[in-house]
Amino acid sequence: VLSWIRIGTGDPLIGTPHADHGMFSRAVGYDQNCGAICPSFNRGCYSCYGPMESPNTLSVSTQFRILGQSDEQIARTFRGFNVRAWQFRKASEECERS
Amino acid sequence: MSDGAAKSRTIKVDYLARVEGEGALFVKLKGDRVTDVKLKIFEPPRFFEALLCGRHFFETPDIVARICGICPIAYQMSAVHAIERALGVTIDPAVRQLRRLFYCGEWIESHTLHVFMLHAPDFLGYPDAIQMARDHRALVEQGLRLKKIGNRIVQLMGGREIHPVSAAVGGFYRVPTAGELRTLVEDLKWALEASLQTAKLVAAFEFPDFEQDYEFVSLCHPEEYPFNEGRLVSNKGLDIEVAEYEDHFVEQHVRHSNALQSQLRGRGSYMVGPLARFNLNFARLPEVAQQAARECGLTLPCRNPFRSIVVRAVELVFACWEALRIIELYERPASPRAELPVRAGEGSAATEAPRGLLYHRYGFDDQGLIHFAKIVPPTSQNQKRIEDDLWQFVTQLAGRPSEELTWKCEQAVRNYDPCISCATHFLRLHIEREC
Numbered sequence: 001v002l003s004w005i006r007i008g009t010g011d012p013l014i015g016t017p018h019a020d021h022g023m024f025s026r027a028v029g030y031d032q033n034c035g036a037i038c039p040s041f042n043r044g045c046y047s048c049y050g051p052m053e054s055p056n057t058l059s060v061s062t063q064f065r066i067l068g069q070s071d072e073q074i075a076r077t078f079r080g081f082n083v084r085a086w087q088f089r090k091a092s093e094e095c096e097r098s
Numbered sequence: 099m100s101d102g103a104a105k106s107r108t109i110k111v112d113y114l115a116r117v118e119g120e121g122a123l124f125v126k127l128k129g130d131r132v133t134d135v136k137l138k139i140f141e142p143p144r145f146f147e148a149l150l151c152g153r154h155f156f157e158t159p160d161i162v163a164r165i166c167g168i169c170p171i172a173y174q175m176s177a178v179h180a181i182e183r184a185l186g187v188t189i190d191p192a193v194r195q196l197r198r199l200f201y202c203g204e205w206i207e208s209h210t211l212h213v214f215m216l217h218a219p220d221f222l223g224y225p226d227a228i229q230m231a232r233d234h235r236a237l238v239e240q241g242l243r244l245k246k247i248g249n250r251i252v253q254l255m256g257g258r259e260i261h262p263v264s265a266a267v268g269g270f271y272r273v274p275t276a277g278e279l280r281t282l283v284e285d286l287k288w289a290l291e292a293s294l295q296t297a298k299l300v301a302a303f304e305f306p307d308f309e310q311d312y313e314f315v316s317l318c319h320p321e322e323y324p325f326n327e328g329r330l331v332s333n334k335g336l337d338i339e340v341a342e343y344e345d346h347f348v349e350q351h352v353r354h355s356n357a358l359q360s361q362l363r364g365r366g367s368y369m370v371g372p373l374a375r376f377n378l379n380f381a382r383l384p385e386v387a388q389q390a391a392r393e394c395g396l397t398l399p400c401r402n403p404f405r406s407i408v409v410r411a412v413e414l415v416f417a418c419w420e421a422l423r424i425i426e427l428y429e430r431p432a433s434p435r436a437e438l439p440v441r442a443g444e445g446s447a448a449t450e451a452p453r454g455l456l457y458h459r460y461g462f463d464d465q466g467l468i469h470f471a472k473i474v475p476p477t478s479q480n481q482k483r484i485e486d487d488l489w490q491f492v493t494q495l496a497g498r499p500s501e502e503l504t505w506k507c508e509q510a511v512r513n514y515d516p517c518i519s520c521a522t523h524f525l526r527l528h529i530e531r532e533c
Contacts, residue, residue, distance in 0.1 A: 037257040041264050042434075043271040046160055048261070076153065081164065 050082035057091035071095045105129060109492070109504050114511060116216040116226065118168055119518025123507060124354075125488060130496035135488045137481060137511065139355040141518050150471040155181045155462050159265040162458075162473070166520045167260050168211065171204040171252065172451030174265040175326055176458040176473075181267045183341075184445025184460060185438055192431035193269040194326070195424050199279075200255050200265070201325045201449075202421040206248030206289065207259070208452035209372075209410045209417070212515045213300060214241025217407045220509040221303040237299070240292055244414070247282075247289045251421060254278060269435025279425045286425070290418040294390055297411035301394035306506070308491055309401040312483070313365060314374035317450055323382045323416055324375065326449045331378055332368065333399065340448045343457050349474065357521035360479040367482035370454025371514060372409040373400060384423075387416040403487060403513040410515075440466045451476050453515050477521035480514045487513075 038045045051057075057078070064074045078092035109125040120141035126134035146165055153161060158177040163170035175197060182189065189197075214237065215227040224230035231238040249259040255274055256262020264270045315336065317328035330338050330346075338346060349358035362368050377399040380388065391412045400409060446459035454476030461470035491510050495503055 034258070038263050038271075041257050041272040043263065043266070046157075048160070076157075080160075 046077075046080055047088075048081060051085050051087045055087050057087055058094075061091060061095060071098055107500060109500060109507060111504060111508055114508060116219070116508075116512060117516050117518060118166075118520070119516075121511075121516070121518045123488075123511060125492055125503075125507060127492065127496055130493075132489055132492045132496065135485050135492070136354045137485050137488075139357045139481070139518050139521060141356060143356045144519070147471040147473055150460075150468050153468055155184075155460065155466045155468055156267055158460070158468070159267065160261075160263070163261045163265075165473070165475070166517060168208050168517060169204055169451045169453065169456075169520070170261050171200055171256075171265070172449060172456050173458075173473075174262075175201060175449045176447050176451075176456045177460070178265060178267050179326055179447035179449060180445045180458040180460050181443075181462075182436075182445070183447055184443030184462070185267075185441070186443075187268055187436050187438060189269055189436055190431040190433065192429055193273070193435070195428065196255065196270065196273060196431075198322075198325050199251065199421055199424045200262075202417040202424070203248050203251030203255065205413060205417040205452050206421075207245055207252065208248075208515075209414050210241055210245040210248060212452075212512075213296065213407055213410050213414070214238065214244075216515065217410075217509075217512050218300065218303075220505075220512060221300075221407070240296070244289055244292050244296070247285045248417075250285060251282060254282065266435050268438045269431070269433070271434065273431055273434045275430060276428050279428055283422065283425060286418050286422050290386075290415065290422065293411060293414040293418050294386075297390045297394050297408060297415060300407045300411050301396075303407070305402055305404045306491075307402075308404060308494065308510075310403070310487060310490060312373075312401060313362065313368040314377050314399070315362075315368050315370050315479075316374040316378045316455060317448060318378055319382065321382065323379050323384075323420070324450050326447075330448065330455075332362075333377060334365070336362070340457070341446055343446060343448065343474075344459070344472075347457075347474070347479075349478065355481065357478050357481060357518070358474075359482045360474055361482055367486045368479065369403075369483045369514075370476050370479045371406070372413050372452075372454075373403065373406050374454060375450060376400065376409045376412065383412070383416055384419050386419055387412050390415050403510070406513050406515075440464075444470070453477060453480070453517055453520075455479060475517065475520040477514070477516045477518060480516065481521065484511055484514050484516065 034049055061074050075092040075095040078088040082088055107127045111123040114121045114123060122138040122140060124136040124138055150161060159174040162173040162177045165173050219226055219230045222230055227238055252262055253259050256264040264272055313332050313334045315332045317324035318331040319328035330340055330343060346363055347360055348363050349360050352359055380398055394408050396408060442464040444461040448455050448457040456476055457474040459472040460468055462468045487510055488507060495506055
């Protein structure tokens with residue numbers, strides 16, 4: 001059980017690329033950066049500050065899949081502004097391979 | 099002196115200061131005759147239109163915000179309106195008002211930056227605002243405080259001052275409560291007074307005697323000073339729907355600029371921005387802003403681009419007044435955003451960025467994935483007009499010493515508050531492979 005995961009809040013955007021990035025923020029980044037602005041605005045983190053030092057990208061991908069996202073959607077999520085961060089790049093490539 | 103014997107002079111500014119982004123200026127004279135003018139935009143292209151392809155339309159407000167750190171809201175607003183048009187979605191009237199308030203915050207941020215920090219030093223004879231602060235401390239402090247109030251609106255509504263996170267296709271991710279908005283009122287009352295003072299102060303600057311027969315282009319709304327809606331109108335007979343934009347305006351590539359230059363088909367350069375909005379929408383300004391304009395000696399049409407600093411100050415008055423009005427009448431919308439269908443579509447929109455008209459068009463497939471994006475920022479549209487101004491302006495001043503001429507030319511460029519980074523996102527990448 002990934003107790004730190006913040007699952008959707010009845011957000012009508014579930015199923016879109018923005019769905020449940022709330023968990024994204026907990027898994028990959030916000031603690032050390034912005035103070036979790038996006039979750040406080042009822043939306044998911046899109047990781048604009050990039051990955052935290054040791055992001056758990058595998059758990060994130062798995063949870064996105066459980067929530068019904070396709071591999072293409074998940075790959076796109078990792079390929080935001082910080083796709084050059086090796087952790088995100090690797091995670092997105094794994095999505096493509098799977 | 100005959101042309102043959104005339105001495106050639108070149109006015110060069112390798113890095114234009116006090117403009118956003120990287121550009122240079124090149125003016126060539128033979129005797130007193132101008133033979134060449136180039137606004138060289140060498141900032142590298144940023145490929146935003148190409149970056150958007152393959153992304154979901156829900157992602158656009160976050161991506162296009164990065165085109166500009168000064169006017170991210172403008173990009174978000176043009177994008178969401180274009181996509182909403184493509185989806186046939188109507189937004190809640192209260193959300194519509196909030197979007198105007200959001201834009202007020204950005205206009206206050208951006209206009210204050212330009213009036214106080216970027217343009218005022220030209221008129222007061224300082225190389226920058228830091229040096230100006232030595233002798234005009236109160237002025238600079240007033241500018242900083244005003245800017246901070248614009249920042250506060252954006253932060254409250256969008257989570258942070260730059261690249262706010264609340265704008266969404268269909269509305270907002272979260273809308274503020276009436277109580278939250280009321281915390282802005284005292285500051286905005288001060289800002290309104292400060293803007294009125296600012297208008298008077300800048301109106302007393304000395305303006306070069308320079309007027310051109312411009313074609314002004316802006317949105318026009320029947321009741322409001324324009325932000326997000328209206329027809330596209332000019333003082334020379336243009337009156338079209340935004341959807342018809344590309345039938346009338348064309349972008350061209352010129353060798354010396356990494357930003358496409360926009361022109362009106364068959365008519366050439368045109369001007370967008372505060373001067374255009376003011377001249378075409380004066381009647382829709384609230385009385386307090388109209389009165390300020392009159393007291394500043396502005397008459398319609400204002401054709402002196404150097405007076406754009408006064409018009410920006412009048413728009414500051416408007417933005418503060420409008421923000422107060424919206425806050426006073428605010429009722430929190432039942433839902434922060436409209437339900438959206440995900441289906442194929444194509445749509446365009448234009449909104450009024452602080453620097454002028456900002457046009458977007460998107461096409462996306464039945465999954466909502468973008469396959470086409472076109473973005474025409476205000477600086478692309480003003481670029482040709484800036485060069486045209488310089489041809490005329492330098493001709494007027496050709497007898498002056500080079501140093502003075504250079505200073506004046508830079509000032510003439512800054513009349514447009516160009517945002518070079520915004521303008522250089524274009525270019526489609528063509529890869530040719532030989533077998």
